[in-house]
Amino acid sequence: MIKNISNLGDAALYCDFGTEVNKEINTKVIQYFKSIQQENIDGINNLTPSYNKLIISFDLRKKNFKTIKKLIENLEVINQDKLVSNKIKIPVCCDKKFALDIKRLEEKLKISRDKIYEKFFSKEFFCYMTGFIAGMPFLGDLDNELRAKRLETPRVKVPKGSVGLTEQFANVYTFESPGGWNIIGNTPRIIFDNSKESEPNLINPGDTIIFEQMTQDQYKDYNE
């Protein structure tokens, strides 16, 4: 299933599953990621699954490229049907104080904001990966009509909870951070909680996400 394994530097394996971004390839990445995680292999430090790659970094004092490569090639991979996938609802308030880039999107996409929201909220999203900043989920796929580029000049500070769109993906800023995604609303739901060490992420690769529109009053009174 892995098309090619090469080395990324001297302490990581670069597993290439293809060049496209789709659910099928990404599911294979997640299968490998979870299978390796289960094995608890001594010397493996970190696994980074993404759309179509998996990076395995290891402690060069304990293992090397050859030994890890062999382990991965002989790995028994969990069956796709056995992958755990949660369905998670994320409430989003689209009041204009939160929807920082809705006007820009109307102009770039040449459709009304009502149409943008209608399409966005009627979609079921798939979580391809989490990361860049802690817990940030990369969710796909947006309808073709909603695909826009990043801001030409990224914001220095995107508020925590911001829901953004870029190209075929949606995401949520898990805390205040610089960023260039088109912001269309804000969620009060906590997506990353670093006090929960065993499960800090609400959303994990493979999960299904549904965004639900909420009013300003509901946002204010929101309680998990």
Next chain:
Amino acid sequence: MSKNYFEIKRAGINTTFQDQGRNNLYHIGIPFSGAMDNRNFQISNKLVGNDLNSPTIEFAYQGPLLKYFGDNINFAITGDVKFMVQKKNKVIEGKCYQSFTLENGDEIDIVTTNKSVYGYLAVSGQLDLNYQWSSCSINTKANIGANNGKKIEDGKKIYISKINKNLNDKKLNYINTKIENIRVIQGTNFDYFSDEGKNIFFEREFTVSKLTDRMGMRLEGPKIENIVDTNIKSEGLIKGVIQVPADGNPIIMLSDHGTIGGYPKIGVVISADYDKLVQLTPGSKIKFKKVELADAETLFKLYDLETQNLISQI
């Protein structure tokens, strides 16, 4: 509360608590962190009789000014650092790589690092810190680790929960050497760059820019031309990866790097050169030298043996 503590009279520019870092969290977006210069970090701990991976105080450029209250304790500083120890009636000029004894009321003034970036202060005891994911390492980007993931601030206190009673003097003869040649393995997107770009990367000199911190080191110099695509689909990063964004200036990922990125990777710094790389100050010149994987593995073995040797001499 423990009765032994430091009062932070001046925090310094970028002072954090660091240990060996945290594993197995890249997939949720949390980097490794940990001491930038692992060799100097471990040596500082050995000089005060601690476990090698105990938490230390890492500082960059100007370090902290600390006043100590409590029972006698040893401390040691590693790196290339100018510091003073203020005793009741005298000032002692500090020396790196040797232990000093602190008495109640003494002060440590870490004035500056000399032509290097990071230094380590270890004390013979256990710093009383919060751990997250088995590490106290402060990651200021995600606010993870001790001190709520924030840099050390003026006026606060650092408590020491357990003091080693064994206050033997310890010393190591060691001088940090600088390197100008950073050895790299070709990156997974090496072919994204023009032949001229590849030549520039391996033959010309780059300058470390001021936009350098625990997350990354930005370089300036001749531009490296990309002929395929200036973006890739975001994928995982590791420390030492050299990405080249559209502007043609390389960025090297360091210990607090973002876990995924979308710029083509032209190379990866070998593990053996990482500790020395992070010590290069803005304005330093560097050149990249290409090595193969097998050589990089051998070079790391040698580097690691040398570190273990140094530690065993203490």
